[in-house]
Each structure stands twice: as structure tokens, then as C-alpha cells.
Amino acid sequence: MRFTTRPTLQGTFGMVSSTHWLASQSAMAVLESGGNAYDAAVAGAFVLHVVEPHLNGPAGEAPILLAPADGEVRVLCGQGVAPAGASVAHYRGLGLDLVPGTGPLAAAVPGAFDAWLLLLRDHGTKPLDEVLAHAIGYAEHGHAPVEGVGATVETVRDLFTTEWTSSAEVYLPGGRAPEPGRLLRNPALAATWKRLLAETAGAAGREARIDAAREVWRTGFIAEALVRQAGRPTLDTSGERHTGTLTAADLAAWSASYETPATYDWNGWTVCKAGPWSQGPVLLQQLALLPDELPAHDSADYLHLLIEGCKLAMADREAWYGDAAEVPLADLLSAEYNAERRRLIGESAALELRPGSPGGRTPRLGAHARRAAAHGAEP
Template sequence: MFTTRPTLRGTFGMVSSTHWLASQSAMAVLEGGGNAFDAAVAGAFVLHVVEPHLNGPAGEVPIILAPAGGPVRVLCGQGPAPAGASLAHYRALGLDLVPGSGPLAAAVPGAFDAWLLLLRDYGTRSLAEVLEYAIGYAEHGHPAVEGLGRAVGTVRELFATEWTDSAEVYLPGGVPPVPGRPFRNPALAATWRRLIAEAAAGADREARIDAARRVWREGFVAEALLRAAGRPTLDTTGERHTGTLTGDDLAAHRAGYEEPVTYDWHGWTVCKAGPWSQGPVLLQQLALLDDLPGRGSPEYVHTLIEAGKLAMADREAWYGDAAEVPLDELLSVEYNAGRRALIDATASYELRPGSPGGRAPRLPRYATAPAGPEAPPGGGMPALSGDTCHLDVVDRRGNMVSATPSGGWLQSNPVVPELGFPLGTRLQMAWLEPGLPNSLAPGRRPRTTLTPSLALRGGEPVMAFGTPGGDRQDQWQLPFFLAVAAGEDLQAAIDAPTWHQESFPGSFHPRVMSPGAVTVEWRVGEETVQELRRRGHRVTVDGAWSLGRLCAVARDPETGVLSAAANPRGMQGYAVGR
């Protein structure tokens, strides 16, 4: 079968990520004797440098890891809401939604500590060794990708007039980064050099990594982040607000390990992060899909769209860190048999959460608005959301890791001049209504859209995969996984045309929902487009190669053969390996 690129195969190691420099840096670590976890950390910090419009050190990351011969674990790099981030505080400011930008939307940063915890517990290399690549690209420059210049262009006026520290980094000479020309961030390189130096007194590798974690949460990094959080900043409300982040919040935070949520489907076991992410959405979609129509047919696309609507409706009603989530019932045979019966031949325009265990669902009021709010509350500047990155690694020993870094975008908050990166805005995903699973609550994680995946067969890890895309991530992962399960190779499954629907409240400010709306790549074919429209879907036909940015690596436990593939869309994702 013709594919845009070959599926790579070898026995030494494989990496796939959303940027070729991150993939190659991670591969260099493998070539130097590091394992998959060392490589993932090195690649992740390169992603902070080369895709700053998509992720940053003060953002978030869920990581799923499978050490050779050990259990699959989830490493949570999603920080909680600060102690001062109460509903009363935001309501007193006259807000109905958490702003989409500015320090008032900042959770406790989670990504940095998660990556260092992974390095300490599962890696073999020093912090200096894995940061070498990120420091080099920040200090000496990397060819800017088109998306970086485009993202800066959308906020050029804001940077020039308000967020002037960001302009110092991203508008050198008043001009956004030019695609293909070297772009530098010397402040970020200096931050990592100082961090390494201040942590150098530790007695051994692990102690030095822990010392760096302390510098982040209590030393010069924490001090700079707190100054930024306390500075009145123009945000999406059109007003200036300060954040709620305090030194106690930073000092108290630690990344931590959790058991994955799993679902067995036709000989596969799919592992996801818990319902503080949207990960169980993929599992719920699989639970709804029993006898599938012919893959790629109009009926198949319709069925997957409608299954996605039901799973996302349950996400809105049941997922979050502020309440107990009835996952056993949501993934049970009985529950999904009843839900499956709701999928008929026509498009649903309703948000239809279920009642697991007889519980009554409760939805945010924005879920009842036919098209969401007409404009950002306050009539201020538009929401400045970014997207996300993804990284998968497998090594010759069988270690495997999947991670979806995001947040801390250059569009989210002003650059902290002493550090070279901004705070994030993940609190925008929590609701300012009481009593919801995802209500804003101090110490609770806002529900994130980030959702890496790891799949097993016969109890052995065989594939790590994921994609950027916010609310669309598990929608794009579903047809990819079903294609691989049906026997397609990785690249063919990634290259296949895809789609998504938007019949639920978006996770990003201003939380718009569009009942019945479906976007497809035109390669799905005119027959499918017309049949979807006949069934009542409001179809938008997008470009041939416009949706999804999937990455994947795999391992055959019987032969030890490794494989990898990456998305050609966007012209920057790449797989490497041998």
C-alpha cells in the first residue's frame, strides 16, 4: 500500500514525535547508551524549545510508561489549582469562565517535575546529559517552523503593546520568527545552565535530580514564576488580573504515579490516564463499538462519530478531579449495551450523558447553549489557546513510553524574562459552577484534554501512540487504533483520512459547542460526505491533510522487531530509528 513515508523497522530503538529535532535528539540519547526514558526526557525538553507555541516547561504532561518486565504506570504531570483558586475568588471578579490567558488561569506547573521524576526513577543519564540538546537549540538557534511564526503573528500587537517581555523573545526586531531561519531563546538556555549548576552539589545522579526539582519549586525558578503570577496582566476578559499561585503552592507540588485505566478489546488492552484527563473517552468509544460496519465506509464513519458524541457527553457529565468518577460502570458491558442502542441511522444533536449506576448526570450550563457563548465574556481580547505535542519512544530492551506535553504556550502568559518561558493556563478547563466533577477547586486538578495511549497484547506492551489536538485527540486516535487492530501498518493507519465532531462544550475558553458539526478531510470521499449530510451531520470538508498529528511506536514481543511512524500533516512530525 502507498504511504507518505515508510513504517520504520529495526531492533535498536525507535522514536516518533511532533518535531524532527525532538525525535533526533531522543534518538541520539539512545545511540549514546541511554534508555527510552532518558530519550523521552531529552526529546521533551527539545519540544519546549522548538514548539514553544505548543508546550513549555511550566505546562502539563501525562506520561504512560511501560518498563521492560514491569507494570504499566501513569505519571501525572498535571498540577492542581492553587490554594487561592476558589470559586468565590473568581466570582468576586465578576467572571463566569476562567480566562483563556493570563496568570489568573495558571495552575501549579506540572510538566517539569514529572519529567525529572521519570528521569530519576527510570532513566540512567544525568540531568545535564539529557538537557544538552535543549540548551544547544535554545542557545545557538533552531530553524523556526512555520507554525511558530504564525502563532506569534496572531499575538503580535498584544506582545508589542502589553506583553513586552514576550516581544523581547518572540519579536526580535519587531518581526515574528521567520520559517527556516535560526531562532534563539538564550534566556531559556541560561535557566537550564543555572539550574544544573545549582543542583550540582548532590551526592549522586538521583540526588542532583532531586536538587534540581527543589530549585524549581523553591529556588530562583519559583521566585521568578511568583513574580510573574503577581503582575497584573491583560487577559481574555479585556482586564488586568493577577494570579493565585503562591510559594506554598509551588513548594508543595510533587508529580506522582498512578495505575492506568484499562479496557480489554478484541485481544488488546488499552491503557490510559484517569478521568482527570480525557483518556477514558477512548476506552468508552471502544466499549460502544462491537460489530463494526466495513472500515472506511460511510456507515463506519457515522458510527464512530456517534459513539464519540456519547463518550464526550459522559466526559462532560462525569469526568474530573473534584468528584468520584464511576469508571467501572462507564466501562461496563451492561452500561454500554444500553448506550450503544442510542446510535441510530441519523445524526444526534443532543448532548446525551448516561446514568451509570442510576446516578443522575449534571452538565454545566454552557452545555445547554446551542452554540456556546456568542463572544468571550467581557468583550476582551480573543482566547489565545495553543495546541499540543506528542512523543513516543521504545528501546531495544522493551522499555516504552508515551507522553503528550502541552500548556505553558507563548500565547498563554507573558514570558518570564528571567526564565525564557511563561506560565500556563490550564485552569481555563475547570468550570466556575459548584457541584460538577470538573468544578474549580483548590488542590484539584483541572480536567485536561491530554491523553497519551499505550496498548498491550497478551500482557506485553506492543504500541505507544497519541496526538495533539485538544478535545479531538481521542477522536483521532480511535480510527488509527482500529486500523492497526485490523492489520494496517503504523504509517498507513496514520495516513488514513480522519474526522472529528464538536457536539460538546469545548475545553478551552470560551467553551463553544457546535451540535451536529463534523469536520472531515476531503480524502474521505464525496460518497461519505454526501451520506453524512443525508444523515443530518453538519459537515465541513477540510483540506486533504489537515486533521490529526499522530505519532506511534511499536514492538513485536515475539521477534523483538521495533517499528515507528509519524504524521506527515503539518510537515514537521518525524519518526527515526534503526
Template sequence: MFTTRPTLQGTFGMASSTHWLASQTAMAVLEDGGNAYDAAVAAGFVLHVVEPHLNGPAGEVPVLIAPADGPVRVLCGQGVAPRGASIEHYTSLGLGLVPGTGPLAAAVPGAFDAWMTLLRDYGTLSLERVLGHAVGYAERGHPAVERIGETVETVRELFETEWTTSAALYLPGGEAPAPGALLKNPALAATWRRLLEESAAAGPGREQRIEAARRIWREGFIAEALVAASARPTMDTSGERHTGTLTGDDLAGWEAAYEDPVTYDWNGWTVCKAGPWSQGPALLQQLALLPDGLTADDVRFEGTDAAPDSGAADSASADGAFVHRLIEGTKLAMADREAWYGDADGASAVPVEALLSQEYNAERRTLVGESASRALRPGSPEGRTPRLSAHATAVAEGREGSFTPDPGFAGGNAAFRAGAGEPTVARTGETRGDTCHIDVVDRWGNMISATPSGGWLHSNPVVPELGFPLGTRLQMAWLEPGLPNSLTPGRRPRTTLSPSLALRGGRPVLAFGTPGGDQQDQWQLHFLLAAALRPQIRGGPDLQGAIDAPDWHTDSFPGSFYPREMHPGSVTVESRTPRSVIEGLRRRGHDVSVGPAWSEGRLCAVARDPESGVLSAGANARGMQGYAVGR
């Protein structure tokens, strides 16, 4: 199969991320004697600098860790709702949804503490050596990618009239960063230098200094600046100015924590995901809904294994039947996500075991018919009655009146709502951006997959003392009580962030993931099927071929981001998809939109053959940013 790049192979180390500077930083750390975890932390902080439109230090990051000599673990870097973030508080302000921007949408920041916890427990290098790469890019600058300036232009009016601290950084002299122009963030560099200086006073020990950095974030000058930012009245997507609920006690009282992964055994693979506070189990549900006996012929995506520019080349059997089945399975899994997933316990606890059971999925499989469904159909695991939010039900049924959009969204304040939601791919296939991802495997067999996001430049005003803004993850929680994902102080809002690890014979083989909001576990399913079932190349999985294959997504369920839209029956495909597949989907009742040739999917992946020790890597060519490196 033609690919945009080769699948890299070697024996020393491999890194793949959504920005070449982060990938090369990870490799530099490996060359410097660090392990995969040192490399991932360094790359994560570089991503905060070079992709500020996609993530920041006050965002969040779920991490999957596969040590060479230990079990797979999940490190949760998703912060909780502050103590004052109650449904009653938000509805008393006249809100029907948590705003998509502004301090009301800010959860307790989780990314920084997760990176520090990972470095302390699994890394080997000092904080100074790992953080130094990000300090250098923030201080001396980096060539801006096209999407930074394009994103800033979408919020220019908001920055110039309301979020003036953001304008000072991203619109100096009234000009957005031009592609290739040197972009610096001296405030962020100064923040990290002060952090390093203050943490060094804790003593010479590596762990002492990392622990000191964690305290400074939670209780020191950084915490003080974040709390002050939350207290400033800020224009958000509601068209009004609101203050947030984040306090010093919220910051001091939260820390990243380890959990066991949720796993599913499929076709000789054990796929590992974060729990249902993420959307990760949706990938496992899609696997559970697949028919038995899949082969490589099924996963050729019915004729799409042609050269990328030969999308018109059809196959006689390529009528869209298999893609139709995948789409319908995605709808069922995502309907369950809406009804069941969240950071809940007690009577509302997520019935994960039942959702992945053979009996449940055999019953759900019968709902996949010959025609596209336009209904939102959650199931009843263990006989329990599913409950959808009133808004989800309203958008699913296309009713008016059950939900009144906030005036800033319904009115003409386009500039004030432009930053709402996680950047992703529009239903038309138009690329609006993404979040970030990084995978690393080292020569010892340690493997990691992480998806940093949130706290992007258009989520909240830049905190001038720090050089980065608060995040907006609370927008994913509902302002309706009694749901698994109801806004609840001290609980995590359900996140779309969803890194992946896969084992064979109990040994780590594959780490992968993608940006893309609600599309993450759709694109990851397609990648996994292709990587697992296609013929190997040079003794390893064809990672690049699986990444480059034409892809698609559906929006036939309520979106996770403000204003929580849904498009029943929709499917967006790349124009490289064969005509016969597109026509076959339309015959089955799918509302197919054809997007640009390279617009779907942002996959990164690394792999290791546990028998030979050969390492592999691939990265997404879409967007001209992702890169894999290794040797």
C-alpha cells in the same frame, strides 16, 4: 496502501514525535546508551525549545510508562489549582469562565517535575547529559518552523501593547520569526545552565542532582520568578488585567505522582489510559460502544484506503454507515466526559467501572440511530443522575442569556483573546496548531508515550528571567460548584492530554498519541482501529498507513477551552474522504465541513513485536513537522 513514508522497522530503538529535532534527540540519547525514558525526557525538553507555540516547561505532561519488566504506570504531570484559585475568587471578579490566557488560568506547573521524576526513577543518564540537547538548541538556535511565526502574528498587538516581555523574545526588531530563521532563547539556556550549576552543588550522585533540580524548581530561583510573574497584573481574554493566585507554597507543595492506568480489553488488546482527570477514558468508552465482530473491511473507512490524491474514488458500499456509527459513539462518550470526568472523589467520584461496563454500553449502543443526533446525552451509570454545567447545557441547547461571555471575548479585542484555548484544528479544517507528543521504544522493550502541552508562548507573558511563560490549564475547570470538574483548590483541572499504550497478552505492543485538544481521543480511536485490524506489513502493524488514512472529528459537545463552544451535528472531514462517504453522512443529518486534504490528526506511534523483538515507528506527515526515526 500508498503512504507518505514507510513504516520504519529495526531492532535497536524507535522514536516518533511532533518535531524531527525531538525525534532525533531521542535517537541520539538511545545511541549514547540511554534507555527509552532518558530519550523521552531529553526529547521533551527539546520540544519546549523548538515548539514554544505548543508547549513549555511550565505546562503539563501526562506520561504512560511500560517497562520491559514491570507493570504499566501513569505518571501525572498535571498540576493542581493553587490554594487561592476558588470559584468565589473568580466570580467576585465578574467572571463566568476562567480566562483562556493570563495568570488567573495558571495551574501549578507540572511538566518539569514530571520529567525529573521520570528521569530519576526510570532513566539511567545524568541530568547534564539529558538536558544538554535542549540547552544547545536554546543557546545556539534552531530553524523556526512556519507555525511559530504564524502564531506570533496572531498575538502581535497583544505582545506589542501588553505582553512586552514576549515581544522582546518573539518580535525582535518588530519581526516575527521567519520560517527557517535561526531562533534562539538565551534566557532559557541561562535558566537551565544555572539549574545545572546549582544542582551540581548537591553532590556527585545522579539522583542527588535530580532531586536538587526539583527543589530549585519548586523553591529556588525558578519558583521565585514564577510567583512574581503570577503577581503581575496581566491582560487576559476577559479584556481586563488580572493577577494570578500561584504562590511559593503552591509550588513547594506539589510533585508529580504515579497512578495505575484505566484499562479496557478490546479485540485481544488491553488499552491503557490515564484516569478521568484526563479525557483518556473517553477512548475506552468509544471502544466499549463499538459493535461486536469488527473486521478489517469495516475499518477501511469505507473506501478511503486509496492513494491520498484519489479522494474522489468511491466504493459501491462506501455510504458512510460505519463512520456515522463512530461519530455517534464519540458524541455519547464525550457527553459522559462532560457530565462525569474530573479530579473528584466522594459523592462526585467518577464511576469509571460502570462507564466501561458491558451492561451500560449495551444500553448506550441503542441510542445510535440512523440519523445524526444533535443532543448532548450523558448517561446514568449506576442509576446516578448526570449533571452538566449551566454553560454546557446552554451551549448544547443554543440558548442565550444563561451565559454572558466575558467582555474581551464578546467585544472587539481580538488580539487579547487570540491566545485562548489549546491550539487545535478548527471546525472548518483550518489548522491552527496543536500541542506535542512523543513515543519511544528501546532495544530492551521499554516503552513510553507522553503528551507535553501548555505554557505555550501565547498563554502568558514570557517570564524574562526564565525565557518561558506560565500555563493556562485552569481554563478547563468550571466556575460552578458541585461538578466533577469544578474549579477546586488542590484539585487537577480535567485535561484533554491523553497518551496511550496498548498491550497484547499482557505485553506492551503499541505506544501512540496525538496533539489536538478535544480531538485527541477521536483521532486515536481511528488510528487504533486501523492499526489493530488492518493486515500487517513485514510482520508488524501498518503504523504509517493508519496515520495517513483520511480522518475526521466532531465538535458536537462543549469544547474544553475558552470560550467552550459547541457545534451540534458537526463533522469535519479531510477532502480526501470519498464523496460517497460525505454524501452518506449528509443524508444521515450530519453537518459536514470539508477541510484541506491533510488537516486531521497528528499521530505518532511506535510498536514492538514481543515475539521477535522487531520495533516499528510511524509519524504524522500533516503539518510537515512530525517524524519517526530508528534503526
């Protein structure tokens, strides 16, 4: 018998799980005040933007899966597109053969804020000010940060102090990185959400106010700040300063949208993930790569099978995923293709990147991936 210090949690009223206790606590408070699961999820998400800023934020992305009790599973795509000006020719014109990993040239159209508000509008019940109240409170009055916040800030201390000076004001007050037990405040974010609420207070009804807030994000003072920052020459991983390609037109033209999930049937369950604009279908292919008979759970053979299958699925992600060209997802998840891929799993760990050829197609890999695959890609 195995014992664990983790209790089995049960709830008769409701339950919330997140990566931070303050987000879970806030979401639970929304449930207890009469909100539904969607209200709670949105409130918790905005709190996570405050308490885990090293992991996410309102200008990030949010692929959301929702499964209403009386309806079909849907995906809410909160992944913004690349700006219209982010072309290969533009980057090459700057003397770059790789998009910098940091700085404004790496930025896509922000998607998280619009996705969470669309979810709140269409499925929630609470007004916008009640949902944002928890995030505003923790941003304005402070919270005790987890260790990861300070550790992450230390890795970019020089960048913050020389380039991202407004970030330094928030995350390096007095030159000190955030520490557990010492309150961390983000007054700029609190002021942003307060202004957003003030500018939308006159909207006629709950849904209208949420849509007005989405419009402020896309075309109002927040959009203006995003474009202004994108136009500021900033040091990036190329070692040079560049301005971004994000424009007001990019922000105004994009909004979150619903779509049908990618699915795979396994052991009597239908597993749903976001489409191949995300890496969600990697998990589906990992399931498709499993044989009918699995080794003993937690055995070395079992772990080897899972790890090597993960490598193969990730290699296919490198070769085939994206939103600018056809993604042969049906072939990638087919039984025939994955039976062929499964035969590549040997007794030893594979060290090469080995994308496959679904439907006989030739793998398409970027230059960095081609270098990784150069020592032995297999069909």
C-alpha cells in the same frame, strides 16, 4: 492493493518517534550514547519545549504512560492541581462567572518539569546535564522553526507587545514573527537551564542532582519567577487585568506522582490510559461503545459509528470527568451502560450534547455545557 509513500520503518537498535525531527534526533542521540528509552524520552521532551513552544512547555502538563519490559504499566501524573486560592468564591468576587481562558487566573500548578525529572530519576540512567544539553543547544544557538510557531505568534502579536513583553522579546525579535529558515533562539530558556545546572552541580550523585533541580523548580529562583509573574496584573479574555492565584506554597506543596492506569480490555488487548483527571478514558469508552460487528473499514457507516461514539464519550467527559468529585469510571466503561448509549446512535449526525446517567446519576454540567445541551440532552 493500496500504495503509500510512507515507508515501513524498522530498527534493530532502537527507534524514536515525536512530533518534531529535532526532538527525535536528540532522543536518538541519547540512545546511541548509551542511554535508555527513558533518558531519550526526557531529552526529546525538553527539546520539544524549545522547538514547539506553541504546543507545550516546561510549565505545562505531562500525563505519561510507562510500560517497563519487566514490570506493570504505570501512569506518571504530571498534571498540576489548581492553586489553593482558585476558589469559586474568589472568581465570583472578581465579578467573573467563568474562569478566563488566558492569563494568570487560568494557571494551574505547573506539572511537566517535575514529571519529566521524576521519570528521569526513577527510570533513566543519564545525568541531568547530558539530558538537558540538547534543549540548551537549540535554545541558545537557534533552530529553524516550523510554520506553526510563526502563525501562532501572529495570532497573539498584540497581546505579546502590550502585555507579555518578555515573550515578545523572544518570539517577535525586531517585530518579526518566527519564519522557517530563519533561526529562532530562546536565550532566556537556555540561561534558565544553565543556572539550574549551576545551582545543582554540587549535589552528591545523579539522583540527588535531579531532586535538587526539582527543588529549585518548586522553591528556588524558578518558583520565585513563576509567583512574580502570577502577581502581575495581566489582560485576559474577560477584557480586564487580573492577578493570578498561584503562590509559593502551591508550588512547594505539589509534585508529580505515580498511579495505576485506567484500562479497558478490547479484542484481546488491554488498553491503558491516564485517569479521569485527564481525558484519557474517553478513548476507553469509545472502544466500549463499539459493537461486536463493525462495518467495513473506512466506509461511511464505519466513520459515522466512530464519530457518533466519540460525541457520546465526549459528552460524558463534560458531565463526569474531573478530580474534585467522584468519577464513576466503572459505570462509564461498563458493557450495560455503553450498550444503552450505543442505541442513541442513529442514521443522522447528532447535534446535541448528550451526557448519560451512569448508575442512575444526574449529569453534572457547567453553565457553558448546559447551554450546549439545552436543545435535547438524553439520559
